[in-house]
Amino acid sequence: MTLRHLTRTLRWLLDAEDAVARATGDTVRILANSDTAALGKLVSKQPITSAYVQSILDTGRRAGPIGGFARGIFLGIFDPAQPGQLLAACWAGANIVPITNDPEHGAYFGQALVALDEHFGSIFGPQPAVTGVWESLQHGPQSAREIRNDQPFMTITEHSSVLDNPNIRTATEADYDLVLPASVSMFTEELGYSPLADGSNGYRLRVRQLIAKGHTMIETEQQSVRFKADFGIVTSEAIQIQGVWIRPDARGQGRAAPAMASVVNRALKLVPVVSLYVNDYNTAAIRTYERVGFATVDHFATVLF
Numbered sequence: 001m002t003l004r005h006l007t008r009t010l011r012w013l014l015d016a017e018d019a020v021a022r023a024t025g026d027t028v029r030i031l032a033n034s035d036t037a038a039l040g041k042l043v044s045k046q047p048i049t050s051a052y053v054q055s056i057l058d059t060g061r062r063a064g065p066i067g068g069f070a071r072g073i074f075l076g077i078f079d080p081a082q083p084g085q086l087l088a089a090c091w092a093g094a095n096i097v098p099i100t101n102d103p104e105h106g107a108y109f110g111q112a113l114v115a116l117d118e119h120f121g122s123i124f125g126p127q128p129a130v131t132g133v134w135e136s137l138q139h140g141p142q143s144a145r146e147i148r149n150d151q152p153f154m155t156i157t158e159h160s161s162v163l164d165n166p167n168i169r170t171a172t173e174a175d176y177d178l179v180l181p182a183s184v185s186m187f188t189e190e191l192g193y194s195p196l197a198d199g200s201n202g203y204r205l206r207v208r209q210l211i212a213k214g215h216t217m218i219e220t221e222q223q224s225v226r227f228k229a230d231f232g233i234v235t236s237e238a239i240q241i242q243g244v245w246i247r248p249d250a251r252g253q254g255r256a257a258p259a260m261a262s263v264v265n266r267a268l269k270l271v272p273v274v275s276l277y278v279n280d281y282n283t284a285a286i287r288t289y290e291r292v293g294f295a296t297v298d299h300f301a302t303v304l305f
Contacts, residue, residue, distance in 0.1 A: 008068075012068045012069070013030070013065060013068075016030060016069070016073075016116055017029065017030050019115040019116060020075070020112040020115055020116065022115065023111045023112055023114065023115035024108050024111050024112050024115075027077055027108050028075050028076065028077055028108050028109060028111070028112040029075070029076060029078075030065065030073055030074070030075060030076075031063040031064060031073070031074040031075065031076045031089070032063060032064045033062045033063055033064035034063075034064075035063040035064070035074075035076060035086065036057075036062040036063040036064075038063075038076075038084060038085065038086040039057070039063045039074060039076070039086060039089055040057060041086070042086045042087075042088075042089055042099060043057065043089075043099060046099070047235065047237040047238060048155060048237065048238045048273055048275055048297075049125070049126060049153060049275075049298055049300075050099050051233045051235050051237070051238050051240050051275070052091075052097050052125075052233055052240075053089075053091050053097055053099055054235045054237070055233050055234065055235055056072075056091065058235060058236075063076075069092075069093075069116065069118055071093070072091060072092060072093025072094075073091075073092050073093070074089055074090070074091055074092075075089065075090040075092060075109055075112055075113075076088070076089045076090075077089070077100075077105055077108060077109075087100070087102075087105065088100035088102060088105035088109075088129075090106075090109040090112075090113075090133070092109075092113060092116070092118070092120070094120065094121045095120060095121050095122045095123070095124065096109075096113065096120050096122070096123040096124075096133060096137075097123075097124060097125050098123075098125045098126065098129035098130065098132075098133055099125070099129075100126070100129045101126045101128050101129060102128065102129065102132070103128040103129060103131055103132035103135070104132060105129065105132065106128065106129035106130065106131065106132020106133040106134075106135070106136075107132040107133070107135050107136045108132075108136075109129075109132070109133050109136075110132065110133040110134065110135060110136025110137040110140075111136045113133070113136075113137055113140065114136060114137060114139060114140040117140070117141065119141065119142055119305070120142065120305055121304075121305060122302055122303060122304050122305060123137070123301075123302065123303040124300060124301070124302040124303075125300060125301075126298065126299070126300060126301075127149070127150065127151075127298075127299040127300055127301040130300070130301040130302070130303060131149075131301060133303075134147070134303050137303075142305045143305070144303050144304065144305060145304045145305055146192075146303075146304040147301075147302075147303050147304075148279055148301060148302040148303075148304070149280075149301050150279075150280040150299055150301065151277045151278060151279055151280060151299065151300040151301060151302060152277065152278055152280060152286060152296040152299060152300075153275065153276075153277040153296065153297060153298040153299060153300045154275065154276055154277065154278065154289055154290075154294035154295060154296050154297065155238075155273050155274065155275045155294065155295065155297050156264055156268075156273075156274050156275075156292065156293045156294045156295070157268075157272060157273055157274075158268075158293065159264070159265050159268055160260075160261035160264050160265060160292045160293045161293060162257050162258055162260075162261040162291060162292050162293070163258060163261070164258055164259075164261040164262035164265055165219060165227075165255070165258040165259045165261070165262045166262075167219045168217055168218070168219050168227065168259055168262035168263060168266075169217070169218060169219070170214050170216070170217060170218075170266075171211045171216040171217065171218045171228075172211065173208075173211060173212065175211065175216075175218060175220070175225075176207070176208060176211060178218075178220060178223065178224065178225050179207060179211060179216060179218060179225060179228065180204065180207050181225070182218075182225035182228045182245055182247070183195075183203075183207050183228065183243060183245075184196060184203075185245060186228065186243050186244070186245035187203070187243075189245075191304065210230050210231075210232075213231075213234075215230055215231035215232075215234065216228065216229075216230050216231075216243075217229050217230070217231075217262070217263045217266065219259060224247065225245075225247065226246065226247045226250050226255075227245070227246050227247070227250070227255065227256075227259045228243060228244070228245045229241055229242075229243060229244045229245075229259070229260070229263045230242050230243040231267060234270070234271070235271070236271065237271060237272065237273060238271050238272070238273040238274065238275055239267040239270060239271050239273075239274050239275070240274075240275045240276060241260075241263060241264075241267070241274060241275070241276040242276070244260070244276075244285075246259075256285075256288045257288050257291045257292050260288060260289065260292045261292050261293075264292060264293070276289065276294070277300045
């Protein structure tokens with residue numbers, strides 16, 4: 001890092017810290033590297049619902065900023081009666097991910113984020129906290145494209161009793177050209193736009209990375225992916241399944257439950273808990289997951305920008 005870059009970064013951090021303190025009456029502050037242990041302790045109290053943040057920490061990331069805002073920051077609320085004890089935290093990068101179930105904490109984080117005047121792709125996490133963040137953040141520069149207020153957060157800890165599909169396998173690099181169209185279709189159906197629309201290679205890289213790690217499970221038929229699911233988040237405590245997709249012509253034929261059973265059973269060889277969250281209006285998917293053995297243990301919410 002050059003001296004000029006360091007000076008610019010320090011200036012940004014000082015300005016950002018001042019803006020956050022003013023907006024929240026010193027309730028929220030930007031975490032520093034010295035807060036890493038406290039952050040890890042907080043996340044460890046809810047390792048399944050906080051798996052996304054745990055996966056960030058697992059890369060060796062510490063609590064403090066790396067440069068400016070571009071590589072994300074952690075915000076924190078400390079217990080005034082017990083200095084050093086972190087009550088709640090929030091990751092703020094391309095997405096906002098609160099680590100709390102308290103809507104009041106969420107609202108404070110939202111105030112801090114408004115003061116930072118950045119733009120985000122989404123807010124997701126425990127329903128009360130996301131509601132609190134959005135309560136404040138809606139007064140910022142962005143409008144919500146869609147709000148998904150209730151997303152059952154489901155887990156399974158035992159192998160599924162559903163007879164699994166023996167044709168489900170781990171995708172390899174040779175499958176990339178088959179997996180990419182399926183992944184794009186899944187994303188487009190879920191979010192309403194193509195992840196390739198901006199011309200960047202970010203999504204292609206994400207698909208390649210999942211395959212390289214052995215985290216994409218597929219069933220193929222006639223040089224096409226018929227079923228796909230990803231181990232989207234992997235920690236020592238849990239795997240969160242994401243990107244579940246069935247080719248349209250293969251839907252409604254009872255294929256989903258056996259395929260998901262295969263994915264779950266493989267995941268449970270690696271971790272004690274498998275999780276996912278789903279939109280409450282997707283009743284067919286919820287029924288399938290319940291049939292496989294998932295149970296709702298919490299509720300998430302998502303705000304899309």
